[in-house]
Structure formats: structure tokens, C-alpha cells
Amino acid sequence: MTVASAVPRLLIVAVSARRQDRRARLSQEIAGMIERLGGAFLKAGQLLATRVDLVGAELAAALGRLHDDVKPMSTRQALLTVTTAFETVPAGIEAAVWTPPVASGSIACVYRACHDGTDVALKVRRPDVARRFAADIAIVAFLTRAAAKLPMLRRVPLVEIADQVGMSLAAQLDFSREVEHLRRLRTDLADLPDIVVPAVLDELSSGGVIAMEYVHGLDRAAADKLPAETKEAGLSRLVGAVYHMLFVDGFIHVDLHQGNVYFRADGTVVILDAGFMFRLSDMARTRFTQFFAGMIRGDGEFCADILLSTVRHVEKGADVSAFRRDVTDLVARSTGAVAKDFELAAFSVELFDLQRRNRLFAESEFVFPLLCLLSLEGAVRRLHPLMDFQLEAAPHVMHGLLLTDAAVT
Template structure:
């Protein structure tokens, strides 16, 4: 899968040394505590141990800040690498930090476009609408009278992310030498996360992803991706149209019909992206999906995105069709075809295929309300881990994207049928036919 970029491996050594000293001291203390608790349990792990460790890691990542907040958020979706009880605790990692000064924001904008901010915007609100680890967003009005949302990168965050990505790779190399982690793809995972971190700080790349997603989803009525203002975008500033009156996806003041409609439209959009375009939004948590009052969903934040290779897209689409059609034999072959880690010396291909076939057969036989992407993904990745195999990111990332979105769906639209909604898209790809257009959303509420 093509990633968002390639972070530099060589940060400022002075800054890196200071940061490394702090990070290593904190992580070292955590390792000592974790090993001590594990030794008291006779080096046997159970659900309570992983839950405790997940809470500890969550606290540490939030304390370290910088890229580690993002690393924690990404790692909390990696059910193909880490135990589920640990990841469940890590899903509460938040990305909220105090805003930086408006004078700094104005200076960043002026420097980005080499002119005074008054010539960039007719009006610029000094009070940010939102603030996170990477950036904060301000309301502005362009000289043409258009209302705008201006995303300004936090000063110093690019260098901090570069340092943290470098440290993450070094820590992964150390972990990979330990017996417990030798079969886990820790180095590859660290490298992948490092690339994703680079994409979070490069707003030129993010604007390009946003335009690509907007174009790819133009056929879906009611699905909104804000239009970027290209001549007001740079590596540090991303300007887009301002959408007033947005509501969080879990806002209980909205009619239930509006929220259910938003869920269905967003799920179909995800299927269009994955099965037709090979595009993956890796960060579809509730903070990146909003609603306008009639229930039309708005997708935001395109820093964590990727694109499957054509072969990966076709195989993944075929794999989903195999689940729906209970073709467990072909599904097992696809899983093996898309594995990137070499099998261990004791790998038994026939036994591996039998286990995969059992997982697929069980999923295919379930009624819609009983089929859970989460359960299926955990069992599928569990088989791969037992045989020391790792799926390519072009196979694992679409599943993990669906897994994250399913967590939202189950709370707001528990009866939505994942498999039935996917079928028109995978069949259209299989037979190169067009699906029927979706109904205009707001008109039928």
C-alpha cells in the first residue's frame, strides 16, 4: 500500500538527544514495572494483565505527548499485532492540547504565503475553533467573501514528530531482538507508523489526499468532503471551505433517523473508497465524522490515508465476496497470497488453510445482526500470528478501517448489515458493472 510519505530518519541530534533521554527514562520505568508485575504472575499473561498494561501505556503515551499520542491512536487499532484486551484500554487516548497563541498562528500564515495576513484573509478569528497535537483550526473570511476554515500547523511539531519517529524505529529494532517479539512485525509496524506521522505534519500531502477523496466520493449524494482552497494551502497551512452548524456524530440532540442515515451513507462511502478506488481513510473515529442538521455526513482530517495497489484492491474485494458467498477455500488462498512475512520453518500450509477456512465459514454462516467485523478480524489475525505470518498493509488496513468504524456503528446503528451493504460494491468490481445510484439523503428524512 502506498503510504502518505517517508519521514526523515535524521533529526536534529541535539533535540533528539534531549527527547530520547526523556522518552527512554519514561519507557524504561514502564518496562521495569511491567516486567515486575509479570514476574509476580509467574510470567503468565491473562486478560487482567493486558488490561492493566493497556491502561499504563495509555497514561504514558499521553504523558509523552508529541508523536506518541498519535502512535497510541494508531497502535490502538492494530489487532493484527497486539492483544485485544490491551488495545481496548488504549482506545481512550485523546488528542486535545491547549492552543498556541494567535500571534504565532498569524506569523505562520504570513510566512507560509510571504505576505501579511491581512492580504491573505479579509478577516481572521484569533480564537481557534479546535486544537490538537498537530494543528489548530481558525475561522476566517477570504477576500472574495467566502467563509473558510484554516488549519495551522503547531510550531515545532514536524521536528518533534521526526525525532519521535526516529526513536520509535530504534526502540522497534531493540524490541525485535527480544525473544517475545521476534515473530512480530515490530520494525515494519514502526516504519509504517513513522510514514503516517510524516503525513500528519505535511499539509501539502494532506490537501492532496483531501482532493482525491472528494473527487472519489463525488458520486455519493449527501456525502460531504470540504473543498480545499488550493492557493491558500502550504506545508504549514491547509485552508478549506467552512461548514457551519456541524454536529458530532454522537450528538444525542440530532434525530435518530439523521444519525442512522449518516451511518449508512458513510459506510457506503467507505465501500466505494475501498472496493472501487482502493483508498483507505485510516482515522475514521467520531472526531473526524460530523453531521449537518439534515443528517448528511462530513468527513474530515485526511492526514492518515493510504492507497492500495491494484492487485491488493482486487484481492481484497474478492476476499470480501468469498466471505459473503462462503467460499472459504478461495478466501484461505487469498490470505496466504497477501501475506508479506515469510512462513516459519515449522509452517504447515494445510493446517493454516484449515484454520482460515473455519474462520471464514463461521463468519459466512452468521446472521447479519450476529456478524461482527471485530470478532472476525481478531480470529483472522489470531491465526496469522500463530503461524508467524503478517498480512500486507493493503490487506490489514482496510479491515482495520472497517473495524474502527464498526465500533461507532454498533452504538448508533446496531442492525446495519455489513455484508449486505458490501455486496453491490464487490459484485460490481467482480463483474465490472455499475451499482444503482444512492437516493438523495436529506429528501427522504
């Protein structure tokens, strides 16, 4: 299926559906279109599903199933991956893929297996996913290179950003890499209370198969059913874990949609799927931490200095003074706002636009922390709209700054 072939279907629904049903039917049609396109398009749909505030409740709900309820691969396809991964398939593994998966995403399906009397979560990669992702990434790269030639976008490093995102998406297909990421993520967050990252079972992991501890009590809709106090406490724990990744470890989970994050009734938060992780360079982690510290203080001049320190080329005609004024104004308008009043998406667009206008552009690595926060912001605005998103970062920012100071001394 192509986007071109999907457009007429959307137009037919828009014209033929009754007015009271039109929005719901269009939402379902868009979700179905993205599912049929598959590959990297599913990742985009998953990100949009986290942003109820941007796309509306009906479309977000329709897109929500793309996190873990995509049409599963066939038993034959699952068997192909499993039998290719192992010379001798471990007991219980082959039997598991004959049963329906407990979750089905864009890259893999997850099955519940039993091995030596213990429940195991078995993530099995779709055998055709590499080809589909390669085609999608090539399409995005082509479109990005064409867009980069537009006068208004010539100074924006769109190609570099798209290449980095494309490489990170492609890296999700490398399950040996994801196993390493899961181990590191579990280690990095081990000291944070009530944050659960399941352990990898090495003896059952190989090729396109990752076996992990099976975590019981996962329900994508559970967060909305919890008491407000439990819900807000869990969200604070999740936000704390994300800030720890960003400012302390520099190793960030870029795919924190509701298919990878679960809130349980006991107050614990479960983080799954370390496929889309990104390692910030020491410079990018330090600068991003310093920028956030400036945001918390409302120090726009300091934030401008940090951004200027990451600019790799100042073009002829660049207006550094105007850039400073624009950054200072943006920070002043954004500092201290609670979640319901702060639009990270709008903030990010304006931040990149003011750099373009003034012929300056900061480190492209910053797109990954922003993607991480964008996927998280949707949950914050929905579940804890009065959270001070910036103030919650303060202790983690301080920790990150102390690490930076210690490294320098």
C-alpha cells in the first residue's frame, strides 16, 4: 500500500460518513492506513498517539493500538525467525509462537512462553521488517533532501537529523544491540525506587529473539483507572527516570509511548523495549543539561550562550544579538509553566525556527532528548496536568552538573 492509494479512501470516508460519525471513522481509517503502510510509518503513528493534546482524543485512541496491537505476523513467519535463531530451539519456545502473541508491534511480536516452569516474555522479530524499514527510511531521506533545498530550510540540518533518526530506527532491528541496551538501561535505573526494567535471559536470546522476565499486571489502559494520587506518583517516578537518563547517564529511551511504559496498581512503573535508545555525546549531554538549568532559572542569556557554544558555523549575515533576544524572550515565556500550559512541541519548533531566522543552528543531537520529552509530555499533560515539568528536573540537572564539574576537575 502507498500513501497515494490511501488518500482516495480518506476522501471517500470524509464525504460519505455521517457528520456525527465522520471524525471517528476518519480516525480509524488513518490508523488502518498507517498500519498497512507499516515499517517506519508505524513509529510515526505511535509517537502521534502519545499526543492527545495535538491530534485529539479520537485519533489518539485509534492510533494507540499501533503500540502493541498491530496485526501480528503469521505462525509460519514467527517459526522462521525462531528456527533461524537457534540450532536447537529451547524447550517451550517453539510452542509459544503457535499461540497468539500478547503484544504485536511494528518490529516484533511478543509471546508468553514457559521455560523450566517460569513465565518468559519472548520478543520475536518480524522476518521481513528489515526490507520494509530500509525502504521507508530511503523514502524519508529522499523527501528530507528535497525539503532541505527549500530557501526557508537551507540552514536547518534536516539531512543530518534525518540520517541520525534513520540510523537509530534501523538499529532497532539489531536485537543483539537491544540486549546490550536492556542491560544498560536496567543497570542505569537500578537505584531508582519502583522503576522496573525486566532482565534479559541470555540462554534464550539469539538472532531475532530476545527473552526477558515476564512482567505480570501490564495493562495499557491501567493508568486512567488508577486513583489520582497513585497515578501522579507513578508519573513523577517515570519523569524522574527520564531526567536521570537525560542529565546523568546520557543514554536515553526515545520510544516512551504507552506500549513501552506501564503503570501498575502497586505504584511501580515498568519500562520495556530498549530498541530505540540514543547515546548522547558528553558534549551534548553537558550542554543539554546546562540549557535545562538555565530554563529552570529563567536565565535566557545563559541559555543563548549554551546554544551558541554548540553552533558549528556562523553564516554571513548572522544576527547574534537578535538570536540572544529571541532566546531570552522564549525562555521568559516558558519558564515556570505547569504541564497544561507548556507546549514542548511549540517550544521546540520556535527554538529551531529562531536559529534558522538568525542563520545559526545548534547541535543536531538535541533532537533526540526533545523526541524523548515529546513522547513523555503527552502522558504528563493527560495524567498530571499540574506538574511543573521543569522543576521536576531540578535535582537531576544538579546531579548532571556535578558530574560535569567532577569530570573537569
